[in-house]
Amino acid sequence: MFAKLRRKSLPLSLGLLLTGLSTGAMAANATPATDAGAAPANQTMQVTLVLKLRNQAALEDYIKQTVTPGSAHYQQFLTTSQFAQQYGASDSDVARVQAYLQKQGLSSQVLPSHLAIMTTGTAAQLDALFSTSIHNYVSRENGRQFHKPAGSAQIPSAIADVVDVASGLSNEHVYLAHHVSASAFTALNSQKPKTNAQSSAAAGSNGNPTATGIPEEYTVGDVANFYNINPLYQRGVVGKGSTVGIVTLSNFYPSDATLYWTDIGLATKPNRIKQVHVDGGGAIDGGSGETSIDVEQSGGIAPYANVIVYDAPNTNDGYVDVFARAVSDNVADSISTSWGLPEIANFAALNIPGASNTDTTDVGDLRAFHAIFLEAAVQGQSLFAAAGDSGAYDTVRDFGYAPGPGNYTSAPLTVDSPASDPYITAAGGTTTPYSYSFNGGPVESITQESVWGWDYIQNYFNTYVGPNVIDLFSVGGGGGVSVYWHTPFYQAFTNGVETSQPHQTLVYDDPVAGPTTQLILPSHFQGRNVPDISLNADPESGYMFVLDGAINYGEGGTSFVGPQLNGITALLRQSSGHRIGLWNPQVYAIQNIFGYGRFSAFNSIRAGDNWFYYGQPRYNEGAGIGSLNVANLDVFLRSGF
Numbered sequence: 001m002f003a004k005l006r007r008k009s010l011p012l013s014l015g016l017l018l019t020g021l022s023t024g025a026m027a028a029n030a031t032p033a034t035d036a037g038a039a040p041a042n043q044t045m046q047v048t049l050v051l052k053l054r055n056q057a058a059l060e061d062y063i064k065q066t067v068t069p070g071s072a073h074y075q076q077f078l079t080t081s082q083f084a085q086q087y088g089a090s091d092s093d094v095a096r097v098q099a100y101l102q103k104q105g106l107s108s109q110v111l112p113s114h115l116a117i118m119t120t121g122t123a124a125q126l127d128a129l130f131s132t133s134i135h136n137y138v139s140r141e142n143g144r145q146f147h148k149p150a151g152s153a154q155i156p157s158a159i160a161d162v163v164d165v166a167s168g169l170s171n172e173h174v175y176l177a178h179h180v181s182a183s184a185f186t187a188l189n190s191q192k193p194k195t196n197a198q199s200s201a202a203a204g205s206n207g208n209p210t211a212t213g214i215p216e217e218y219t220v221g222d223v224a225n226f227y228n229i230n231p232l233y234q235r236g237v238v239g240k241g242s243t244v245g246i247v248t249l250s251n252f253y254p255s256d257a258t259l260y261w262t263d264i265g266l267a268t269k270p271n272r273i274k275q276v277h278v279d280g281g282g283a284i285d286g287g288s289g290e291t292s293i294d295v296e297q298s299g300g301i302a303p304y305a306n307v308i309v310y311d312a313p314n315t316n317d318g319y320v321d322v323f324a325r326a327v328s329d330n331v332a333d334s335i336s337t338s339w340g341l342p343e344i345a346n347f348a349a350l351n352i353p354g355a356s357n358t359d360t361t362d363v364g365d366l367r368a369f370h371a372i373f374l375e376a377a378v379q380g381q382s383l384f385a386a387a388g389d390s391g392a393y394d395t396v397r398d399f400g401y402a403p404g405p406g407n408y409t410s411a412p413l414t415v416d417s418p419a420s421d422p423y424i425t426a427a428g429g430t431t432t433p434y435s436y437s438f439n440g441g442p443v444e445s446i447t448q449e450s451v452w453g454w455d456y457i458q459n460y461f462n463t464y465v466g467p468n469v470i471d472l473f474s475v476g477g478g479g480g481v482s483v484y485w486h487t488p489f490y491q492a493f494t495n496g497v498e499t500s501q502p503h504q505t506l507v508y509d510d511p512v513a514g515p516t517t518q519l520i521l522p523s524h525f526q527g528r529n530v531p532d533i534s535l536n537a538d539p540e541s542g543y544m545f546v547l548d549g550a551i552n553y554g555e556g557g558t559s560f561v562g563p564q565l566n567g568i569t570a571l572l573r574q575s576s577g578h579r580i581g582l583w584n585p586q587v588y589a590i591q592n593i594f595g596y597g598r599f600s601a602f603n604s605i606r607a608g609d610n611w612f613y614y615g616q617p618r619y620n621e622g623a624g625i626g627s628l629n630v631a632n633l634d635v636f637l638r639s640g641f
Helices: 056-066 080-086 091-103 123-130 182-188 220-226 230-234 254-263 288-301 316-329 365-378 395-399 455-464 558-576 583-594 630-639
Strands: 033-038 044-051 116-122 134-139 145-149 163-167 243-248 273-277 306-311 334-337 339-342 382-386 425-431 434-436 444-446 480-486 505-510 514-520 527-530 533-536 543-547 550-556
Touching: 044 091, 044 123, 044 316, 044 365, 056 365, 080 365, 091 116, 116 123, 116 316, 123 134, 163 316, 163 365, 182 550, 220 230, 220 288, 220 533, 220 558, 230 630, 243 288, 243 316, 243 558, 254 273, 254 288, 254 543, 273 316, 288 306, 288 543, 288 558, 306 316, 316 334, 316 365, 334 558, 339 382, 339 395, 365 382, 382 558, 425 558, 425 583, 533 558, 558 630, 583 630
Parallel strands: 243 306, 243 334, 273 306, 334 382, 382 425, 425 533
Antiparallel strands: 033 134, 044 116, 044 163, 134 145, 434 444, 480 527, 505 514, 543 550
């Protein structure tokens, strides 16, 4: 219907309309910052020491066996103590690190998994411990103050054989909630209502009674209709005996979730929400709507599952700590998160002064998350992360993109972290069928579930409103190729998996120094492809949710998909009688062996694009394997496929 070209170079006139796109905070590292000098000697900081795994190759092999039918350890998941004994740091190594910290005047707290040690100290103590100088900085973009080492920090040689990562020496990064609102262009979007292009979405005798069938007002009942969840409900599978975990960086009001479930007429288990505040907990702030969405969606899909909400401050070590706590507790059978940053934000080139612009080594957080995710996988905890809402160009929403001094003037193809990690399931986005018109223009329709990318709206505006009236680049479902994590074993034989594209650079136009290439990304890197599974995420075919006691309409983003998959996992756990474990090896095997068709667990996404990658009748970097047929997936998992 619309002419679309695969974009290998971007016109400099494109911009991003940020207003109204997200209720989450913008990343703090969108522009270079001003060095305010060394941090005061008595300034306190919290640091998490992530410890090296023992026998990591054996751990990865064991994980693979837990989700491979016929293997010796199929579905034989470990407890936290078993993980600590076999793969965490040894008792003697933990004691040695604690003793070393004590000599430096630092207290310590060890996770039961033996995977991390938390400590708090002054800037002077941490400078001495890590042979660095921690400075305070002020963002040139928004005035936010943060601290980070002025040079490369070094793990002390006495404990370097045990400690892998020191997270928290920098609190520069602020993670973004992957939540998008259709109100981004309300002024041009006044002629509604929209209608669903397929009557199957409407509630009826064969549908879910909590569904609305109305785009921008969809509920978890509509999700059940879209993706064939209702047969599980009809069998009494509602999440009983399951626990979903939410990892988030903002606090919220649990009453919003209960009000949402009540308003749509959904019966739920009472008193089911538990809150765990890590590192003092997150704030009630602009990201609280994200937490509300996560709880409402996961707990709505699985209405009788317990819900544990782990929240922490929006900082580097806050995110690491909250994930580590949720996994080490090992109570949640499945966990989702809807926060992230471009994978490249973790690269040395963008974090260490003087580093080469080709230095794509990780400054620590990618490795920290990876160790935690390996623990989750061997414990049978299914993990999900939103793949992002900036299409194939993940830096656009986080760093910005516009011509001229003071801006990033290139938008390289990038993916989001932690979704890019091979041991978490990346949740991508689609647009479900619906009809629409804008600003009095003619009615158009999306006639099949498609990769979510707002260039279809951009084309509509360019045709019927006028070119360059509004720019929506690059809003859409995140997807592409990691340039850090290698292609995992479960994607090795998957048709459609690609390598990274050449000529991808991140350029900042410094007002004083002029255009500066801050990062050159690897070409043809054989990397992990994301997303893995996608569901409806387009705000235009989107959802309603409750925030601060009020209903919000026209909401979307891959932050809806992650918790929906989380809730679906709770249903699958009840149905199968055991934890599901890491999804990725299982779903790729099912798809690679059985393909698409009437009895498939997946719907192929053959239309649409995320501004670079197109829908295909196979794996694609716009929608992954595709969307779900949950009832069919349940049959495969219960049968051991």
